[in-house]
Amino acid sequence: MKRPSxxxxxxxxxxxxxxxxxxxxxxxxxILQGQQNLPLFELSEMVGLSRPTVFRLLATLxxxxxxxKDDARRYRLAGGLMQGxxxxxxxxxxxxxxxxxxxxxxxxxxSAAQAGIDLIALDSHNSPEIALANAKxxxxxKIDLAIEFHAYGQVASVISARGNRRTVPLIAVEIxxxxxxxxxxxxxxxxxxxxxxxxxxxxxxxxxQTDEILLIGxxxxxxxxxxxxxxxxxxxxxxxxxxxxxxxxxxxxxxxxDMSHDAVKSYLKTSTASRIxxxxxxxxxxxGALEAFKDAGRLHNCAIVGQNGSIxxxxxxxHASSRLIGSVAYFPERYxxxxxxxxxxxxxxxxxxxxxxxxxxxxLTPANLKQHxxxxxxxxxxxxxxx
Numbered sequence: 521m522k523r524p525s526x527x528x529x530x531x532x533x534x535x536x537x538x539x540x541x542x543x544x545x546x547x548x549x550x551i552l553q554g555q556q557n558l559p560l561f562e563l564s565e566m567v568g569l570s571r572p573t574v575f576r577l578l579a580t581l582x583x584x585x586x587x588x589k590d591d592a593r594r595y596r597l598a599g600g601l602m603q604g605x606x607x608x609x610x611x612x613x614x615x616x617x618x619x620x621x622x623x624x625x626x627x628x629x630x631s632a633a634q635a636g637i638d639l640i641a642l643d644s645h646n647s648p649e650i651a652l653a654n655a656k657x658x659x660x661x662k663i664d665l666a667i668e669f670h671a672y673g674q675v676a677s678v679i680s681a682r683g684n685r686r687t688v689p690l691i692a693v694e695i696x697x698x699x700x701x702x703x704x705x706x707x708x709x710x711x712x713x714x715x716x717x718x719x720x721x722x723x724x725x726x727x728x729q730t731d732e733i734l735l736i737g738x739x740x741x742x743x744x745x746x747x748x749x750x751x752x753x754x755x756x757x758x759x760x761x762x763x764x765x766x767x768x769x770x771x772x773x774x775x776x777x778d779m780s781h782d783a784v785k786s787y788l789k790t791s792t793a794s795r796i797x798x799x800x801x802x803x804x805x806x807x808g809a810l811e812a813f814k815d816a817g818r819l820h821n822c823a824i825v826g827q828n829g830s831i832x833x834x835x836x837x838x839h840a841s842s843r844l845i846g847s848v849a850y851f852p853e854r855y856x857x858x859x860x861x862x863x864x865x866x867x868x869x870x871x872x873x874x875x876x877x878x879x880x881x882x883x884l885t886p887a888n889l890k891q892h893x894x895x896x897x898x899x900x901x902x903x904x905x906x907x
Contacts, residue, residue, distance in 0.1 A: 544569060545577050557596035607867050608638040610658035612651060614670030616643045618804065619831045620852050624669060624693065627856025635860050648672045655679040659688065664867055667859060669693035671741040671775050689866055691859065696744045702876040703859060707744055708751035710848045710881045714825040715755020717846050717883055718797045719763065721823050728760060731793035732767045736800040736809055738775035745801060748827055752799035773805040780808030788816045796822045803830040803847055810844050819843050829884045834893055837886050849884045
């Protein structure tokens with residue numbers, strides 16, 4: 521049994537008539553207000569009590585309709601008790617045509633509804649002009665906070681300035697905005713993971729040699745997302761020191777599959793290299809590159825790693841002998857829950873606003889796909905689904 525902390529003892533002294541079991545239950549409820557839903561072990565760590573004690577408290581709260589346990593054995597406040605019912609927030613997505621964006625949007629809508637938060641979600645249809653118009657519309661709706669997820673660097677500063685004048689907090693997903701809280705991956709670290717894996721693959725399949733390193737970026741997204749490519753290059757050089765002598769080519773895929781395909785197609789017309797390591801800024805660019813190599817009859821010349829862990833990348837890696845050998849997964853289906861948790865913390869002013877919130881990332885390869893997305897792959901096999 522965990523011994524009471526100094527803070528616990530002091531609290532008892534300050535409130536002499538306090539019932540300790542009730543105080544502990546209140547601590548659990550305060551955590552669930554900010555964190556939304558958590559498994560038992562995390563609640564136990566956060567509240568500073570043993571798991572059996574927290575389990576009994578949760579069972580009592582659940583029996584009285586205050587706490588709900590879902591199918592994944594995670595606990596959350598029952599409907600109507602989640603703090604945030606009076607908040608109104610806006611969300612602007614660059615597009616709904618991309619699976620990664622759709623996963624983020626879907627999770628955000630579901631989590632906002634669970635928290636009782638009024639969410640206005642808008643799609644910019646890959647247009648900077650529509651993105652600006654959407655920002656203007658949200659500000660007119662008198663929102664409490666805005667969430668932006670698009671790669672238009674030139675639009676970001678305008679939206680940030682408008683929101684700042686209205687004192688509307690801004691969260692920027694994946695692509696940093698001025699004066700906004702950044703929510704997304706640690707780009708350089710995600711790049712390092714990709715680069716090291718490409719190099720280890722080259723050790724086994726290219727005899728540790730590489731003729732060229734092809735980096736597919738997106739200039740309009742700004743410098744921070746491009747750090748994925750910088751990190752990837754560092755990772756390759758760490759594992760394969762001789763790769764420092766390889767030719768390095770940077771091309772702009774504009775964050776898109778079609779543009780990346782065309783850019784790589786043009787690149788292949790001038791390159792005669794037989795061992796090319798390809799690091800792409802996102803999965804659409806990685807798949808566009810894969811298609812270009814395939815069209816040129818040169819799949820055997822490349823190994824490609826993407827970023828995002830999108831469903832298209834996962835299905836492609838499920839194919840035997842695919843040259844899309846990996847993708848650094850960000851698990852966008854979890855973004856909504858994490859974003860709403862951050863929204864509640866910011867608007868309730870429980871904690872100081874962070875400059876950045878980094879999400880966890882993990883390298884997906886054909887070897888571990890089943891572990892993380894087994895049901896999805898089984899369904900795809902039954903239906904014959906692919907990209």
